[in-house]
Amino acid sequence: MSTTAFLLHLSGPMQSWGERSRFNERDTSTAPTRSGLIGLISSALGRARDRPIGELAALGFTVRIDRPGRLLRDFHTVGGGMPRSLTVITAEGKRRSSDKATLISDRYYLADAAFTVAVTAPDAGLLDECAAALRDPVWPPYLGRRSCPPTAPLLLTTITGDPLEQLIKLPLARVKPNGETESVRVEFRSDAPLEHPEWPHLPAADQIYTEIQDDPVSFLPHHRRYQTRPVYRRHEQLPADQCGGYGTDYIDRLIEHLGPAPSPGSAPS
CATH class of the missing domain: 3.30.70.2660 (Alpha-Beta Plaits)
Incomplete structure (x- = not known):
């Protein structure tokens, strides 16, 4: 088959x-x-x-x-502490100054x-x-x-x-609950x-x-x-x-x- x-x-x-x-x-x-x-x-x-x-x-x-x-939140940073020649490029094609080099993002995961x-x-x-x-x-x-x-x-x-x-x-893939469930x-x-x-009919x-x-x-x-x-x-x-x-x-x-x-x-x- x-x-x-x-x-x-x-x-x-x-x-x-x-x-x-x-x-x-x-x-x-x-x-x-x-x-x-x-x-x-x-x-x-x-x-x-x-x-x-x-x-x-x-x-x-x-x-x-x-x-x-469980929902897990990761506080994420990119670019901090790098020399200006290596910082993130802006939309205008320029480099960010050192005081604005760090980009912050929140990334979520399922744990x-x-x-x-x-x-x-x-x-x-x-x-x-x-x-x-x-x-x-x-x-x-x-x-x-x-x-x-x-x-x-x-x-x-x-x-x-x-x-x-x-x-x-x-x-x-889970543990059987305690008790007589x-x-x-x-x-x-x-x-x-x-x-x-085997399931109840549900349109x-x-x-x-x-x-x-x-x-x-x-x-x-x-x-x-x-x-x-x-x-x-x-x-x-x-x-x-x-x-x-x-x-x-x-x-x-x-x-x-x-x-x-x-x-x-x-x-x-």
């Missing part, structure tokens, strides 16, 4: 998925953005920023928020967050190509910013069944309405709906362009026993659920 999707695990000490970053304030979305995910895959493929988005525009993403993390992402596309060949690149990336991957490396390999598995079904059943509340986000036979009009401008048109450094896309969000209860913990505990649960990793060149699971 042809590949219908592949699953990614995104976790690290810090992540930052800029959504509206401008000038001296660099924000982060509370979940991976479409531009960030396509950029991540482009980097794995070894595509330069001046390459067209091309067929990657057909990729679809459904994000499961395993751990939302200790974890996400599982189902990546889909109409073209199974494209999915296989992207999955192979994520398994052996051309350039080192990072989670939104170069200062945010992942803590584990990104690619979990390729699948041939229903991507949402696989995403729902996969172990959660039978379920945990988990948020899903997608650019298409979210429906599953698209009643799902949490927003629009964000994170659909990339061009990654050109001096001519980046994005267009608006819809985001559907819904919260569902998943079994508390599905919580796989952290670190090696989570890896062990993944191996138990997915089975051992296929050998190179073997058919996808």
Whole structure:
């Protein structure tokens, strides 16, 4: 059977998925953005920023928020203490004076967050190509910013069944809550309405709906362009026993659920 999707695990000490970053304030979305995910895959493929988005525009993403993390603010300075010949250039092409050389910015990150992402596309060949690149990336991957490396390999598995079904059943990268809690509340986000036979029917009009401008048109450094896309969000209860913990505990649960990793060149699971 042809590949219908592949699953990614995104976790690290810090992540930052800029959504509206401008000038001296660099924000982060509370979940991976479409531009960030396509950029991540482009980097794995070894595509330069001046390459067209091309067929990657057909990729679809459904994000499961395993751990939302905590918002972290970094008070950041650039250029202080440098000789004037090395200070930041102004809009007029001049150098800043020493008393105005230091530029201040606020940069925001998600600390200790974890996400599982189902990546889909109409073209199974494209999915296989992207999955192979994520398994052996051309350039080192990072989670939104170069200062945010992942803590584990990104690619979990390729699948041939229903991507949402696989995403729902996969172990959660979080610790099971104390007590006799039978379920945990988990948020899903997608650019298409979210429906599953085991979930209560919720018409698209009643799902949490927003629009964000994170659909990339061009990654050109001096001519980046994005267009608006819809985001559907819904919260569902998943079994508390599905919580796989952290670190090696989570890896062990993944191996138990997915089975051992296929050998190179073997058919996808």
